[in-house]
Amino acid sequence: MSDPEEYVGLGGWTPAELGRPGEVRPVVSAPDPVLSRPGPEVDPTSDEVVRLAADLIATMRVSPGCVGLAAPQVGVSAQVFAVDVTGHPKTLTVHGAFVLCNARVVEASRWKAGREGCMSVPDLTGDVKRAGRLVVEGVLPGSGKAVRLVTDGFEARALQHEIDHCAGLLFLDRVAGAHAVYQRKVYL
Numbered sequence: 001m002s003d004p005e006e007y008v009g010l011g012g013w014t015p016a017e018l019g020r021p022g023e024v025r026p027v028v029s030a031p032d033p034v035l036s037r038p039g040p041e042v043d044p045t046s047d048e049v050v051r052l053a054a055d056l057i058a059t060m061r062v063s064p065g066c067v068g069l070a071a072p073q074v075g076v077s078a079q080v081f082a083v084d085v086t087g088h089p090k091t092l093t094v095h096g097a098f099v100l101c102n103a104r105v106v107e108a109s110r111w112k113a114g115r116e117g118c119m120s121v122p123d124l125t126g127d128v129k130r131a132g133r134l135v136v137e138g139v140l141p142g143s144g145k146a147v148r149l150v151t152d153g154f155e156a157r158a159l160q161h162e163i164d165h166c167a168g169l170l171f172l173d174r175v176a177g178a179h180a181v182y183q184r185k186v187y188l
């Protein structure tokens with residue numbers, strides 16, 4: 001169990017704190033090598049990272065069904081990602097829309113398989129085992145404030161998927177085998 005004294009949360013952070021509108025960036029698809037490269041840590045207070053954070057939020061917003069987007073997916077090798085699972089039917093805990101830099105998993109439990117997709121792997125989905133309860137530490141862009149998020153369910157899954165992107169991993173690297181990969185249905 002984590003010590004409640006250590007729970008910091010987002011402190012009411014919203015993308016408005018970035019102080020600038022984001023621009024939509026093109027999303028790259030596998031096998032682009034940037035998706036397989038571990039991203040370096042960033043300076044969360046730098047103008048470049050604040051702009052990247054705003055752009056990740058903007059790009060996520062215009063992408064239907066998108067619950068998370070990591071810097072490598074817009075061609076930038078860096079440990080920065082956005083998540084927003086608001087309104088998703090499988091969600092329990094929701095922190096709203098946020099961006100984390102240099103995030104790492106500090107506690108993970110209640111592992112469970114579930115179906116995942118990815119904007120950078122548009123034709124496939126796969127069954128991936130993820131922790132259903134998760135504690136993540138990271139830094140907010142702009143202020144550089146360190147945060148500790150305790151979450152579960154679908155938000156925990158989304159966070160693990162995005163942290164993987166920052167480490168150069170796709171959900172395809174996490175599936176149990178070819179039998180756990182599925183062709184997406186084609187909608188004409």
Ligand SMILES: [Zn+2]
Pocket residue numbers: 117118119120161165
């Ligand atoms: Zn993805």
